[in-house]
Amino acid sequence: MMEELVREVLEGNKRAIARAITLIENNPEKCPEFIKSIFSFTGNAFIIGVTGPPGSGKSTLVNSLSKEFRKRGKTIGIVAVDPTSPFSGGALLGDRIRMDELTSDPNVFIRSMGSRGSLGGLSRATMDAIRVLDASGFDLILVETVGAGQSEVDIVRVANCSIVIGIPGTGDAVQAIKAGILEIADIYVVNKSDRPGATEIVNELQLLLSLDPKSKDPNRWKIPVISTSSVKNIGIEPLADMIFKYQSYLLDPKNTDYALEQEMKRRKHEILEIIKVEIFENMLSSLMNRQKWEKILLEVIQKKSDPYSAANSILDPLFR
Ligand SMILES: Nc1nc2c(ncn2[C@@H]2O[C@H](COP(=O)(O)OP(=O)(O)O)[C@@H](O)[C@H]2O)c(=O)[nH]1
Ligand SMILES: [Mg+2]
Secondary structure (H helix, E strand, O other): HHHHHHHHHHHHHHHHHHHHHHHHHOOOOHHHHHHHHHHHOOOOOOEEEEEEEOOOOHHHHHHHHHHHHHHHOEEEEEEEOOOOOOOOOOOHHHHHHOOOHHHHHOOOEEEEEEOOOOOOOOHHHHHHHHHHHHHHOEEEEEEEEEOOOHHHHHHHOOEEEEEEEEEEOOOHHHHHHHHHHHHOOOOOEEOOOOOHHHHHHHEEEHHHHOOOOHHHHHHHHHHHHHOOOOOOOEHHHHHHHHHHHHHHHHOOHHHHHHHHHHHHHHHHHHHHHHHHHHHHHHHHHHHHHHOHHHHHHHHHHHHOOOHHHHHHHHHHHHEE
16 A cells, blocks of 8 residues: 555655645654655755745745746645644635646645644644655745744755745834844745835845845855745746755855755754654653552652652653
């Protein structure tokens, strides 16, 4: 069963890809085996993370960008992560309608995912879904995540190229800098540039970025600020160009050290996420199940022990 699914996923069969992602979402215990069998076929896709506040136009931009990439002959996998909705429907329905033209394109695969089961941030299931799309041969994978604290930092750790979106008139730009979000962006986008105040924000951001001492290093990637309007179809081509420019930068032998450093950060993060899930979901319950609870609790009740000492004696074997 699994072998057949693996084979079909590697062939790029869209129905098999959908089934594989459902398997990942619903049967986490099957993930290690499944990912193991596709892992050697991953690493060819360029993963593009798109994050920003709700309503900043992420879905619309992913849509226009995907159409631009299609014009350039690229095949595309899209994962939209909406933490507010573990089910399809709701807010995601709008996205789906807007992406209709792409849905019927055989070279595009679109999937919405909730982020349930995640310990604050991008879930393990999302990372594995990206792996499936990678193994099935898509050139580009676009991952849309709502910028709500941890998730925007997390997408950066999974993507090869991180795009952070802000819009005029919301103080996003300043917020982004305060939250250190600007630094994690590889490309910053000021979307809805058809609205007043866009030029000012772009200038302000460019100034702030130029003040960063790291920007003085001529070999280092300079975070560009691009203004876009999906409504007026402005800036989409330059943004696509910039994404490929960053891809070339990473592949340039001059920047091998930088690219490897980024890659190591990503891999470490992923391994850590798996360990976290193991510790919280599996190790904790097995540790709890193994205790002689009545004895421990009675000792605390009778003041022969205290809660900290009791917790420490339970944890002790783990750290020995
Ligand atoms: N004026 C303007 N509105 C836009 C632009 N891009 C998206 N929108 C609108 O902003 C709203 C939210 O867009 P959506 O892509 O769903 O945002 P998301 O929540 O970040 O995915 C929708 O009503 C879009 O039509 C833009 O460039 N200019
Ligand atoms: Mg959206």
